[in-house]
Amino acid sequence: MYNLGDTSFRNQPKFMKESLIPHIIHRVENYLKQHPQEVFTFTFHGGEPLLIDKSFFGKFIRQAETLKELFPETTFEYNVQTNGVLIDDDWAAVLKAYKIFPGVSLDGTKKAHDMYRKDHKENGSYDDVIRGLKLLKRKLGFVSVISVMNLDESAEVTYQHLTDISSDYVNFLLPDYTHDSFPYQPKEMGKWLISLYDLWIQDKNRPIIPFFNGLTNAILGSQKIARHEAHALVIETNGDIEAIDSLKGCGENFTKTSLNVVNNDFEEIMQSPLGKLYFQDSMEKLCTKCLECPVASVCRGGRLVHRHKKENGFNNPSVYCEDMILLISHIQNTMMKLVPSMYDDSISKMDANEIIDYLNTLNFDSIENVYKQDLEFFSEV
Numbered sequence: 341m342y343n344l345g346d347t348s349f350r351n352q353p354k355f356m357k358e359s360l361i362p363h364i365i366h367r368v369e370n371y372l373k374q375h376p377q378e379v380f381t382f383t384f385h386g387g388e389p390l391l392i393d394k395s396f397f398g399k400f401i402r403q404a405e406t407l408k409e410l411f412p413e414t415t416f417e418y419n420v421q422t423n424g425v426l427i428d429d430d431w432a433a434v435l436k437a438y439k440i441f442p443g444v445s446l447d448g449t450k451k452a453h454d455m456y457r458k459d460h461k462e463n464g465s466y467d468d469v470i471r472g473l474k475l476l477k478r479k480l481g482f483v484s485v486i487s488v489m490n491l492d493e494s495a496e497v498t499y500q501h502l503t504d505i506s507s508d509y510v511n512f513l514l515p516d517y518t519h520d521s522f523p524y525q526p527k528e529m530g531k532w533l534i535s536l537y538d539l540w541i542q543d544k545n546r547p548i549i550p551f552f553n554g555l556t557n558a559i560l561g562s563q564k565i566a567r568h569e570a571h572a573l574v575i576e577t578n579g580d581i582e583a584i585d586s587l588k589g590c591g592e593n594f595t596k597t598s599l600n601v602v603n604n605d606f607e608e609i610m611q612s613p614l615g616k617l618y619f620q621d622s623m624e625k626l627c628t629k630c631l632e633c634p635v636a637s638v639c640r641g642g643r644l645v646h647r648h649k650k651e652n653g654f655n656n657p658s659v660y661c662e663d664m665i666l667l668i669s670h671i672q673n674t675m676m677k678l679v680p681s682m683y684d685d686s687i688s689k690m691d692a693n694e695i696i697d698y699l700n701t702l703n704f705d706s707i708e709n710v711y712k713q714d715l716e717f718f719s720e721v
């Protein structure tokens with residue numbers, strides 16, 4: 341992940357000490373006693389998690405596995421999000437031993453990827469990542485890619501590339517911008533996404549793309565609505581407990597709490613305004629435009645970071661608002677064409693421009709929003 345303008349990572353130790361592992365497991369135990377889960381996932385993130393000694397994974401997982409006896413109804417999973425550069429035979433063996441299928445960051449083609457992902461000598465890391473991915477495909481039989489969408493490369497070239505490298509799973513992410521940093525024109529990303537979606541839906545051997553799967557499920561009314569990010573809690577290398585990294589884009593130290601796994605339970609983050617909004621209220625406490633929006637049940641206002649503006653905190657629609665209206669309408673209309681039996685005659689095609697025009701005619705100042713104060717609590721002015 342790019343550092344998003346928050347430099348507080350410089351004050352963190354490079355690696356997590358093994359002495360923190362029992363504290364983390366203890367906090368997970370306390371959490372699961374209060375909130376039983378079918379699946380609980382530990383994700384090794386970073387920085388770059390493969391920089392740590394390989395034995396750390398074994399020590400962590402062995403201690404985490406003790407939770408199985410306490411919570412036999414819960415499946416514990418392990419995940420790694422890596423830049424892929426350090427993957428070698430030894431790492432592949434470690435990952436295989438612990439049944440970890442890592443997500444590897446690859447932002448499309450060599451041109452798109454090397455634009456942002458460079459080493460200390462300013463060399464792009466694309467070639468090393470591709471070498472790592474090929475190794476994983478050979479050793480684990482599965483390639484999972486995490487890809488930040490990049491409008492500097494066409495959707496056609498991006499999709500072809502992901503097909504060429506035999507990706508089984510592509511976790512496409514919208515770039516994390518706030519209203520103070522957003523560089524695109526309205527609808528620019530939406531048109532790119534529609535091109536990508538059309539290629540994907542027509543591909544008989546299409547990979548899993550959770551971004552599209554989640555939206556499709558939400559449109560079809562499935563309970564498996566895209567969960568956004570509101571289930572991930574971050575533990576920094578020094579044991580500090582924080583909300584998700586993407587919110588670092590909202591400002592320096594934005595995600596900091598005074599909580600640490602040595603002294604605090606995970607639950608305690610809910611006592612902070614950001615923890616409560618992020619974990620509990622992010623899909624309900626929305627700005628007036630989102631509350632009035634005809635596609636809100638699918639979009640849910642977008643990710644929190646995409647709603648932020650220094651001037652009024654989270655009291656905004658997503659920076660990708662019109663893009664999402666375009667895309668959601670397009671997916672709905674495509675589904676109506678592909679599986680007409682799922683729709684009755686009373687449902688007509690969606691017109692994205694009509695929705696955008698409708699929302700633009702509303703006078704939001706005249707509509708009371710009970711969440712205004714809570715959302716604007718996070719403004720900086």
Ligand code: SF4
Pocket residue numbers: 629630631633634635636639640641642657658660661662664665
């Ligand atoms: S499409 Fe726009 S207005 Fe509608 S919920 Fe999403 S961000 Fe809000």
